[in-house]
Amino acid sequence: MRREPSSRVGLLQGTLELLILRTLMAGRTHGHAIAKHIQRTSEHLLQVETGSLYPALHRLEAKGWIAASWELSEKGKRARFYRLTPLGRKQLAAERSKWEAFSRAMALVLTPADQEVP
Amino acid sequence: MNAFFRKLRWLTERSAREAELREELQFHLEEEADERHADGLAEDEARWAARRELGSVTLVAENTRAAWGWTSLEQLARDVGSGLRQVRRNPGFSAIAIATLALGIGGITAMFSAFDTILIRPLPYANPDRLVMIWDDLNHKGIVKSFPAPAEWLEWRRHNTVFSDTAVTQPATATLSGDSEPEQVPARKATASFWNVLGVNPLMGRVFTEEEDEAGVRVAVISHGLWQRRYGGSPDVVGRTITVNDNPYEVIGVMPREFYFMPARDVAIWMPASFPAWMRRNFSWHDSEVVARLTPGVSLEGAKESMAALSLQVTAKDFRGPHSVIVTPLREELTGKTQTALVVLLCAAATLLLIACVNLANLLMSRGAVRGREVAVRAALGAGRGRLVAQFLTENIVLAGLGAVAGLALAVPAMRFLEMLVPETMGNVRLALDWRVLGFSAGAAIAATLTFGLAPALRGSRLAPQDRLRDGGRGTAGRSSHWIQHALIVIETALAVVLLTSGGLLLQTFQDRRNMDLGLRSEKLLTFETPLFRYRDFHGRVAFVNAELEAILAIPGVVKAGATSQIPLKVNDPQATFYLLAGQSKDSMPGQVALMRVVSRDYLPTIGARLREGRFFDISDQRSESPLAIVNESFANRNFPGRSAIGARFKYGQLNEKGYWYTIVGVVKEIREVGMEEELRPAVYRLLEHAEQVGSEPNGIVVRTSVEPESIVAAIRQAIWSVDKNQPVARVQTVEEIMARQLATSSQSSGLMSAFALLALFLASLGLYGVLSYAVTQRTNEIGVRMALGATSTDILLSFGRRGMALALVGLAIGLVLAAVAARLMTTLFYGFHPDYLPAVTVVSLVLMAVAALASLVPARRASRIDPMLALQHE
Numbered sequence: 007m008r009r010e011p012s013s014r015v016g017l018l019q020g021t022l023e024l025l026i027l028r029t030l031m032a033g034r035t036h037g038h039a040i041a042k043h044i045q046r047t048s049e050h051l052l053q054v055e056t057g058s059l060y061p062a063l064h065r066l067e068a069k070g071w072i073a074a075s076w077e078l079s080e081k082g083k084r085a086r087f088y089r090l091t092p093l094g095r096k097q098l099a100a101e102r103s104k105w106e107a108f109s110r111a112m113a114l115v116l117t118p119a120d121q122e123v124p
Numbered sequence: 125m126n127a128f129f130r131k132l133r134w135l136t137e138r139s140a141r142e143a144e145l146r147e148e149l150q151f152h153l154e155e156e157a158d159e160r161h162a163d164g165l166a167e168d169e170a171r172w173a174a175r176r177e178l179g180s181v182t183l184v185a186e187n188t189r190a191a192w193g194w195t196s197l198e199q200l201a202r203d204v205g206s207g208l209r210q211v212r213r214n215p216g217f218s219a220i221a222i223a224t225l226a227l228g229i230g231g232i233t234a235m236f237s238a239f240d241t242i243l244i245r246p247l248p249y250a251n252p253d254r255l256v257m258i259w260d261d262l263n264h265k266g267i268v269k270s271f272p273a274p275a276e277w278l279e280w281r282r283h284n285t286v287f288s289d290t291a292v293t294q295p296a297t298a299t300l301s302g303d304s305e306p307e308q309v310p311a312r313k314a315t316a317s318f319w320n321v322l323g324v325n326p327l328m329g330r331v332f333t334e335e336e337d338e339a340g341v342r343v344a345v346i347s348h349g350l351w352q353r354r355y356g357g358s359p360d361v362v363g364r365t366i367t368v369n370d371n372p373y374e375v376i377g378v379m380p381r382e383f384y385f386m387p388a389r390d391v392a393i394w395m396p397a398s399f400p401a402w403m404r405r406n407f408s409w410h411d412s413e414v415v416a417r418l419t420p421g422v423s424l425e426g427a428k429e430s431m432a433a434l435s436l437q438v439t440a441k442d443f444r445g446p447h448s449v450i451v452t453p454l455r456e457e458l459t460g461k462t463q464t465a466l467v468v469l470l471c472a473a474a475t476l477l478l479i480a481c482v483n484l485a486n487l488l489m490s491r492g493a494v495r496g497r498e499v500a501v502r503a504a505l506g507a508g509r510g511r512l513v514a515q516f517l518t519e520n521i522v523l524a525g526l527g528a529v530a531g532l533a534l535a536v537p538a539m540r541f542l543e544m545l546v547p548e549t550m551g552n553v554r555l556a557l558d559w560r561v562l563g564f565s566a567g568a569a570i571a572a573t574l575t576f577g578l579a580p581a582l583r584g585s586r587l588a589p590q591d592r593l594r595d596g597g598r599g600t601a602g603r604s605s606h607w608i609q610h611a612l613i614v615i616e617t618a619l620a621v622v623l624l625t626s627g628g629l630l631l632q633t634f635q636d637r638r639n640m641d642l643g644l645r646s647e648k649l650l651t652f653e654t655p656l657f658r659y660r661d662f663h664g665r666v667a668f669v670n671a672e673l674e675a676i677l678a679i680p681g682v683v684k685a686g687a688t689s690q691i692p693l694k695v696n697d698p699q700a701t702f703y704l705l706a707g708q709s710k711d712s713m714p715g716q717v718a719l720m721r722v723v724s725r726d727y728l729p730t731i732g733a734r735l736r737e738g739r740f741f742d743i744s745d746q747r748s749e750s751p752l753a754i755v756n757e758s759f760a761n762r763n764f765p766g767r768s769a770i771g772a773r774f775k776y777g778q779l780n781e782k783g784y785w786y787t788i789v790g791v792v793k794e795i796r797e798v799g800m801e802e803e804l805r806p807a808v809y810r811l812l813e814h815a816e817q818v819g820s821e822p823n824g825i826v827v828r829t830s831v832e833p834e835s836i837v838a839a840i841r842q843a844i845w846s847v848d849k850n851q852p853v854a855r856v857q858t859v860e861e862i863m864a865r866q867l868a869t870s871s872q873s874s875g876l877m878s879a880f881a882l883l884a885l886f887l888a889s890l891g892l893y894g895v896l897s898y899a900v901t902q903r904t905n906e907i908g909v910r911m912a913l914g915a916t917s918t919d920i921l922l923s924f925g926r927r928g929m930a931l932a933l934v935g936l937a938i939g940l941v942l943a944a945v946a947a948r949l950m951t952t953l954f955y956g957f958h959p960d961y962l963p964a965v966t967v968v969s970l971v972l973m974a975v976a977a978l979a980s981l982v983p984a985r986r987a988s989r990i991d992p993m994l995a996l997q998h999e
Contacts, residue, residue, distance in 0.1 A: 036151070036155075037148065037151075037152055038151070038152045038155040038156065039155075042159075055179075056152065056177060056178045056179070056184060057178070057179050057183065057184050057187065058187075060145075060148070060149065060152075060184055060187075060188045061184075061187040061188045061190065061191050062191075063188075064188050064191035064192065065191040067130075067191075068130055068131060068134075068191055068192065070130060076144075079151075079155075081158075083151065083154070084147070084151070085148075085151050086144065086147075086148045086151070
């Protein structure tokens with residue numbers, strides 16, 4: 007049986023797209039693998055809902071940030087593989103620096119260097 | 125843009141993409157199942173777990189499709205299709221819904237087109253909103269708005285600081301002769317500044333100049349209508365010399381078709397005013413209408429203040445004493461009383477539309493409950509709430525669209541009828557279904573959809589699917605639904621009561637007005653005009669008038685005939701004249717004004733005037749040396765309260781030593797000289813033989829007939845032509861026609877109001893019937909149980925009947941309160957609207973309760989006849 011994580015983190019609005027783009031940095035892969043990769047690398051803290059994964063993939067495809075093609079999976083089955091486009095690569099950089107700025111700001115507020123309140 | 129084209133391409137590969145999406149999700153499920161199987165689950169179990177994790181495949185697919193970006197459009201198309209199917213599948217319901225909406229939308233569309241044409245659309249002048257009319261303010265003398273004098277205008281024009289220019293128009297008569305049949309046409313004299321103030325240009329030729337106006341050159345600008353009618357639209361009419369009042373005038377210009385100006389649209393000739401020298405100095409010649417254009421940046425309020433101050437200075441010389449002026453926007457002058465009628469009718473039409481919406485909301489809610497199962501199935505299959513609401517609303521828009529189309533079909537004939545509401549000052553206007561009106565009705569349809577459709581859509585989409593499915597589709601909607609439906613019925617009934625009461629009160633006012641004492645007998649009384657410009661000499665004029673009356677009297681079917689300087693009821697510019705009683709000093713004279721009429725001996729008996737005191741004129745009076753007069757009761761009561769007026773003497777018009785002293789020989793009940801909607805005024809009637817000192821000519825003829833007046837019009841013309849073969853005869857009308865014309869606005873508004881009220885009553889009863897019928901169907905089971913437990917059919921009948929009557933009573937009570945408020949508003953809007961509430965309220969209450977009883981009885985009877993055995997099996 008799979009070990010269920012004691013505390014699972016809900017995904018913030020818009021972060022799923024960033025995670026997908028980052029996952030595809032490593033190379034082309036299909037939807038199921040993307041979900042598993044996100045779960046694994048987040049040590050099972052992030053659970054990707056299939057209900058939102060596919061709409062998000064198709065949204066990114068519509069925007070032209072990722073492209074899709076039918077290829078054979080490692081088990082030899084036909085699967086829809088996604089890859090990052092040059093536009094997507096640029097967007098990833100932009101989204102990523104936005105996220106980092108945001109999380110740094112959050113961290114600064116939540117754990118201030120000195121505890122004095124002005 | 126890229127994304128747009130990508131989506132466009134996907135649209136073309138639609139079915140391929142559908143298949144791909146299915147395959148992609150299938151692949152995901154298999155991967156997931158494989159993984160769980162590898163984790164140690166049994167194969168079946170692993171597949172189920174994967175399925176559970178994915179959730180509803182349909183929903184995921186639906187959401188993914190949304191990313192392709194065309195779903196909203198596609199859904200719209202599908203919903204419209206579904207809406208049309210619903211319409212076809214329920215023809216009864218759809219017919220009622222569409223008819224209801226058609227009445228509401230058609231009514232408000234037609235009313236809006238009249239409202240727009242009369243009150244909103246720009247007038248045919250440059251920057252019409254900057255144009256104002258200026259009147260003398262004689263409120264302190266009991267005269268509301270008085271005509272300024274040209275002398276006053278000259279001062280205003282010279283000294284004012286608020287107008288870029290001002291202009292005067294004066295009444296004129298014009299008889300065209302020479303080129304064809306002699307014909308009298310409406311005419312107006314105007315200063316040359318008139319054209320500049322209005323900012324209008326002629327269609328052909330030019331308008332007259334200041335120099336021509338000053339020099340009194342005989343030139344004329346003619347209307348498009350006269351050009352077409354009398355001169356056959358010939359382009360060489362400009363430059364032609366025509367005969368006006370026996371004088372040669374050169375036609376210098378033709379105005380465009382849409383041009384018109386106060387006081388009536390049918391003015392056919394404008395001639396230079398060319399004030400004679402005495403008129404430029406005389407502050408007592410009050411016959412002008414003054415129009416002015418505000419200087420840019422000056423407000424109406426600013427102009428009022430500035431002009432009031434200026435006028436007090438200017439009129440220091442006026443023998444009536446200094447007075448202020450009234451400055452009103454031109455639009456207000458043109459639309460006059462019609463404005464209030466239109467506002468009231470537009471409100472009534474809006475109320476009717478609201479009732480139609482409420483009614484429809486109720487019908488839809490009843491049906492929403494019936495459709496509960498369909499909704500539940502769709503919700504269970506993954507349709508979101510927003511999606512369901514959108515679907516219901518689209519279906520309703522389909523209904524509203526069909527209703528709007530049917531409404532437009534109703535609006536067109538209604539607009540033909542409403543054209544009669546256009547005030548005379550604006551003339552014959554065609555109401556057209558143009559883009560403004562179409563846009564408005566589309567707006568009304570959308571507003572209607574939101575009003576009637578939103579609540580049922582929200583309600584219909586709310587219930588949790590499991591409850592509905594468990595209910596077995598019996599379609600119960602629960603207590604709260606009853607509560608809302610009952611509230612809607614009450615609202616609907618209350619609104620209908622407001623319309624019914626207002627309509628009743630208006631109808632009552634109209635009836636009062638129609639039965640108003642006119643001071644004359646209106647049946648079989650013919651009137652026409654014989655312009656006397658060809659008889660310049662006083663004695664020749666008197667001789668001709670008496671000769672033509674003799675000739676008319678000789679016609680079989682004529683009972684009596686008389687002449688007057690003004691045909692009663694027809695005056696739109698009542699000019700009053702000052703008088704001085706014997707023994708009064710001139711100081712007390714200001715404020716003493718009376719209408720003056722020059723009449724033939726038999727005029728008063730001919731129109732059926734009622735003598736209160738003294739006598740009518742007789743043959744010996746015509747030859748008498750001492751001038752005589754008959755006055756009306758207003759005159760007598762004002763000047764001789766509590767004593768007899770007979771034998772009293774007064775001077776009239778000409779007040780100096782040369783003026784005649786008139787002796788009163790009779791007092792008559794007031795004759796409605798001015799319109800039926802005006803106050804009564806003092807009036808003086810003098811024999812035409814004694815009216816040498818007055819300018820008024822007795823050119824109006826009245827004939828009392830024993831046969832139908834129309835049948836002897838030709839004989840009358842012949843009789844007049846036998847006296848003078850060149851005499852024009854104009855404006856032949858019976859007094860009853862004049863009355864109908866005067867009452868046109870109020871008869872049409874009260875007629876329309878009653879039509880709206882009856883439709884409202886019909887819709888409200890339909891609503892009550894619908895809701896009760898639905899309740900009976902819904903509660904068939906319950907009724908069965910109650911009957912099985914011993915309730916008689918009378919009990920059931922009463923229980924449903926009581927409910928219907930209770931709803932109607934609450935609606936009636938609220939409606940009567942609202943109606944009282946509405947009636948108070950209308951009192952301020954309509955002249956002579958002093959309603960007697962009791963009869964209207966009684967009739968409305970009785971009618972409403974009777975209709976409500978009928979509407980409740982039918983479903984209640986059906987309930988009472990239910991067979992308990994069948995009812996209990998009813999599932």
